[in-house]
Every structure is written in C-alpha cells, then in structure tokens.
Amino acid sequence: MPKAPFNAWLVPAGRLLLLLGLCFLIAGPWVCSIPQLQLLTQFLSLLVIAIMWNLLAGYADIVSVGQHAFVGIGAYAFFGFAVFAGFSPYLALLAGGATALVFAVPVMLIIFRLRAAYLAVGSWVVAETLMLGAGKLTAFGGGSGVSMPVSVVRSLGVQPALRYSHIYWLALAVAAVALATTWLLMRSRIGLGLTAMRDNEEGAGSVGVNLIRSRILCFLWTAPFLGLAGGIITLQKLRVAPPASFSITDWTVYVIFIVVIGGIGSFEGPIIGTVVFFLIRQYLAEIGVWHFIILGMLSIGVIMVEPRGLWGILRRVVPGDLIPVSHRPPARPLAGSDSAPSGTHLKEPHSTPAG
C-alpha cells in the first residue's frame, strides 16, 4: 500500500480551518459587536462578488471590468421594490437579483460581440452608462441618491442589534448559496468544461465543450448573485447613490485585486483573497494611502512569483484542493482492463456510453 505524502495532513488541516471559519461566521451575531458584524457583512458581500468575478474571468475568460453594473442594478432594484412597490426587504432582495438577471441579457448581447481587452473596455463602458442612467432617475434622488425611509429600515428590526444581525444573516445566506451552487456548477459537466476552457480554450472546443453556451451560462449565472450582493450592500448603507452603488473601485477594482491575490481560476482563491484584503484594509488602513500601495505591490509580487496567486503558492505544498471540484477515477478498476491488449476493447464509436 503506498505511503501517504508527508504533507498529506495539510488538506484536512486546511478544511478544518475553513470549517472553523464557517462556525465563526454562523456564531457571528452572538459573539460579535455591531461594528464587527457590519465588517463581516461587507466581507460576505465582497466574497460573493469575488466568487462571481473569478467564475467569469478565471474560468470563462470573460475579463469583465463592468460587473459593478449588476451590483448597482441590484441595489437600485432592491430599493425600488422595497420602497416604491412595498415589498418586504426579503422579497425585494430576491427581486433585485432577478432584475440584475433581466438586465444581464441585453448587456451580454452587447459585450459578447467583443473579445479580450475590447470586452473588458466594453463592459466598463456599459457599466458607466448604466450608472449615468441611474443618475437620471429622479425618484431615486438623481445624481446624489436617496436614503431609505425609516419604515423600511425598521421592518428589519427596531433595535440596531437585531437589524444588523438580520442583515448579516441575509448576507451569510446569499454567500452560502453563492458558494454552494457555484461549487455544484463546477462539479457538473458544465463546470468540467469550464475548467478545461480555463486551461486551453481551443483544446476544449475541439473535444466538444460548447464555448459560447458555457460563456453565456457563466455570465447569466453571476448577474443575480451580484444583484443580491447589491441589495445587501444597500441594506447596510441604507441608501442608493450612483457613485456608491455603481462603484467601480469597490465592486470591480478591489475584487480584481482580491481574486488575483487569492488565486484566479481556483475555488479557494477568492476566499483567501477576500480574507487577505480585509486584513490589509483593517490593520493597515490607518497608514492612509500606503495601504493601497501595499495592496498593489502585494498583487504584483504574488503574480510575479505565482500567476495563480496565494493559493497557487500554497498548492505547491498542499497536496490537494480544500474545496474539491475535481473528479477522481472510479476506485475499482474495470474488470479485465489490466490484461486486455491494446485496441481490442473499444466500444462502438459514438455510441451511448454504458451505464
């Protein structure tokens, strides 16, 4: 029986760390103060956005720099459904996600005509156009935005502690659903094709991976989650305003940093990147703009050492994925496969696979 590698313990240790992190997040409302809970809510929102950008850029080769558009659409739609249509905040949140999905269709039709750098610029232009459009909505306060009425705020809880814990639970639920469903997507045949696309697009197309359908699915997959994150962010800020709700810095530039630092094209990367980003922001924010310089230098340094980010560096010693999306061969070898001579046991070409 082959011996396990000396570093095999790192995988269960890493998974234990993730589990402890999850337990901490679940215990959050009981063990954290309101400012800490707000920080965790921001963490979860940014994590969702990072997971989605990673899916787009890391797997489907859609390097969008305009995903803040869907965060903004989700924010405005949430506000509209909650304030003007009288939906409960929970229902308005879902409606915000659905609205982002609806908007994703025409946006996709525009930007999918472009590729690579042109697509990046195109997505940014579309996002800025949508932000300018939001600034023309007088019911939403035009360019300066509008605050959420007290009645809507109070519907989430009269006491601030209760209100913030409600918002936190919503953020945790959205993050959990985003992570779990995206993991399931990556484990499916679509995810298998996306992983192949990540490694070699032409090769993937040649073995039957439908590149166009995969890209469309990814783009439409991310939009509602970005919209939901936009709704959560609005609940936290209690107002919508074009520059804040459609912030390219907060919802796209930082997210690119996060994914690049953590490890693009991996499931662990966005999680690691978000943790690192928040640690830097929390502990180095008092040194002013220097923390941005450190963030930039860190991302450049990481890319130079390992293009697959911190997770790529860790993966040199960690012998497996912490959140496995890969597929392993069946444990039991096929009967007779060891002894069968080459070329003698092929099935009919292009027939339906057995089983």
Place this chain on the structure above:
Amino acid sequence: MLELVSVRRHFGPLKVIDDLDLSVAKGDVLGILGPNGAGKTTLFNVILGVHPVSAGHVRFEGRDITRKRPWSRCQMGIGRTYQVPKPFSHMSVFENVLVAAVSGGQGSIRASRDWAVEVVELTGLAHRMERPAGELSLLDLKRLELAKAVACRPKLLLLDEIAGGLTDMECDELLEIIRGVHRQGATIVWIEHVIHALRRAATRLAVLYGGKIISSGTPDAVLADPRVREVYLGVEA
C-alpha cells in the same frame, strides 16, 4: 463520409488551402503527406471548424457542416489530435479524458467515468491517471491527445503527426491502438511524416503541396509518383 468541395482558406494574401477537393469514404484510413507549410494542419483546422473556410463547403455524413462550430462537429463525430498537444494542464489525465468523454461523447459524468478509465488504460496512461497533464512527457502528451480524441467516440478521427518523435516500439504501440479504433468502425485521416507508420496503416495516401492535393491513391502508387518524390521526398524525377 467526409467531403470537402472547392475549399479555400486564405490568411490575407496567403492561400494556405487553395480550391481543394477531397473525399473520404467510411472505413478509409487516409494518410496525408506533404512538406512543411503545405497546409496539412490548416486542412484539419478547416475540417474541425477551428478555422472557417474562406470559400467552399465541408460535408460530413451528407450534411453541410461548413458553418458549424468545432464543438458541434466534435459532437457529430469528428475527433482530432493536435500536432502540438493541447492538454488541460492543471487537470489530471483522467479529467482530461473525462471532459472529452462527457462533452464530445455526450454522456453524463457518471456514465462516462468508466469509459474515460477504459480509454486512459487503452492509451497506456493508466499509471499517470491522477497526474496533472502539465507534468507529462511529450510521449505521454501525445498519448493523451489520442485518448481525448478517442474518448469523444469519433466516427472520423483526425490524427495530426501523432507518431512524430516516437521510437519504433512506441510507434508500433500507437499503431495498434489506432488500428483498434479503426476496427471498431472509425474512419481515419492521418497527417504524418513517419512514412513507414503511415504505409502500414493507410488504405490511401494523399499528398498536399501548396494547398492542393497533387497526388492521391494507394500508398505504393503515391510514393512512386515522380511529382511526390520530387516535392516531398526530395528525389529528382
């Protein structure tokens, strides 16, 4: 089975495939020869749809597939290997083949797992099953190319210099696998410079030069053709 009618593929002023007609019957093993730059790989790119044609038509099993994308053509039954391997470097050998079995062979993951293992074993990669493809040697990368193409359950298999750089023994092994695929009913078009391998497997040879077929027929007849000897073998007629 495969028919190319007046196919042209130009890159700007460069005519890589120039008014080419080619037909491959079901069950054929057609060997394609030609000097470097003759348009052999471009021909495969045109057949699979990696490069759209500049003019002309590509038909497969009587259907016009000229406008079809590569993945559609693969799902219709055209499998292909690349001269320069295109592995999914960060995926294991098993996953590389599984992608092809699932996407090209159009099976579910559950149903395709055993088939993927069978193909990995068939192509002699069983001992590398869980290795990342990026860590494979050139020989194993070539085996992987073949494994991915076979996993798609092709009716037509396009092999692009699969025997290049192999020893005689490795070449024999590969030949046996290819014959196995052929015995199961697959039609094969094989670009190769290793003439002795091609001669043993091919039922027909065609020589491509300047984007045109300058000679085709039985291997013996083609290799004896003075024009072929001049442009490809470098022997003056």
